[in-house]
Amino acid sequence: MSAAPKPKSNTVKAQDTLREMIFAGDLLPGSTYLEAELAELLGMSRTPVREAALRLEAQGLLEVRPRHGVRITPIAPSDMEEIYEILTELEGLCAEKAADAGHSEEEVQALEEAIRHMDEALEAENREAWAAADEEFHSALIRLGHNKRVEAICAMYNDQVRRARAVTLWLRPLPTESNEAHRAVCEAIRNCDAERAGQLHRAHRREARKLLTELLKRHGLRHV
Amino acid sequence: MSAAPKPKSNTVKAQDTLREMIFAGDLLPGSTYLEAELAELLGMSRTPVREAALRLEAQGLLEVRPRHGVRITPIAPSDMEEIYEILTELEGLCAEKAADAGHSEEEVQALEEAIRHMDEALEAENREAWAAADEEFHSALIRLGHNKRVEAICAMYNDQVRRARAVTLWLRPLPTESNEAHRAVCEAIRNCDAERAGQLHRAHRREARKLLTELLKRHGLRHV
DNA sequence: GCATCCCCCAATGCATACATAGCCTATGGC
């Protein structure tokens, strides 16, 4: 059972592959690609490629432009600001709900484990491990919110800013104070202090937003 | 120029028509329909219908179930709660931003005009006019937030709960106190009191959510 | 030399045809 035998449909394969290619930078943000081009690249006909493109468009990773193929959506600093505003509010909501709803012990432990991973990564100065642990924390927090739609929205926007974060990860100082912020949020949740959890988390997110958008602007990155 | 000459593509026509049919109740929530069935209904082949279905799925109006056709998404009270939580946060954000960013005079006037329409509708006890004015207020508020992505999310979820609101509109008491709440939010925005604007609006939305979900539950509407 | 208009072509929009997979039913065996 190491690898589930995936009888994936071509549409799903196309979707996954294109997604990966966008993250990996094989498809350049701002460029447009022809359907036939992508179809050949993936070794299938245009039909499943079109369907995959429609689904990816819904996730904001690319735009289907009638008669002009697909354009990989570039993320500008202003887009980052919009997205971070949304993530701030929705994750803040999750933090509040996590604190005053009955949070199960194991869910909170997921938070604490993520924090431990972040500490370890920081110790080792392993930025990529830290980024992974950071994502782990945020996704665990969102799960604590018990709102499937919020989970979907946040997952989508985290996808969209993935490229940007991959860049800024190496431009920013080591995120030592970020761990403290996470710890404080976690503690507020444990203490069932909803208001404090929400406020702490929002403040943390706003801080991150400021840091990242200023980094992008300072390095003259008009878009990624 | 009375009617713009629409050279609409079949995909767009299918999307618009299906959307209308869902709102009108011609397609029953919870039911599934075959692609061929819908294609014949719309007088076109399956291809544009499939594309329209994919786009509508992204908007949450229906689900494409592999090998099982499309299912019109039913909205249960629990779904309403999820959606209202999101709208509460995002509109609250917009109220805050509207208050402390430089709001243009005409944008605030749009709010006040919507409130006037609500007053008039209430005076005439015209529930449908009131609902239209209520939507007008919320959409004007969201526009004041200056965040395109928030606008898109709110528009999408307002679509999803449209059916539910159409039902509850006739079951609830005349929303007299709702107008007061809107007026208070508007005033806070005028006074550039971001915190108060946000809090007032969130409280208003939470009230609305409680009212609607209780109505649905009391009338035993498992879904609409 | 520049701007405008028209024509041709390429890429998409759409339809149709075929392959495939899942489900229902019927039949046979226990």
Added chain:
DNA sequence: GCCATAGGCTATGTATGCATTGGGGGATGC
């Protein structure tokens, strides 16, 4: 009589072909 299995049928998944459309390029006129 009931359960299990096999086969067929139906609806989707995918490919392919053709018509359409919109844009780019070339040519012509000012």
